Amino acid sequence: MEKAGICMHCKGLANPAYSCKMCGAMVCSNCFDHELGVCRACVEKIKPGKKKDLKNKIEHESMR
Numbered sequence: 001m002e003k004a005g006i007c008m009h010c011k012g013l014a015n016p017a018y019s020c021k022m023c024g025a026m027v028c029s030n031c032f033d034h035e036l037g038v039c040r041a042c043v044e045k046i047k048p049g050k051k052k053d054l055k056n057k058i059e060h061e062s063m064r
Ligand SMILES: [Zn+2]
Pocket: 007, 008, 009, 010, 011, 012, 027, 028, 029, 030, 031
């Protein structure tokens, strides 16, 4: 399932590469949050709250 590629964040070799489930970016394991399944950039967006509130947070922000 995993494949190698170029990380969109650090431009390094991503082997294996992970794809962010939020933005679809291909990133290396360093730039990937394995818990959330998203890339570093997306973690920043959703992390201000608590990880567990991931879905609530997104819904909340889209309502504002
Ligand atoms: Zn990277």
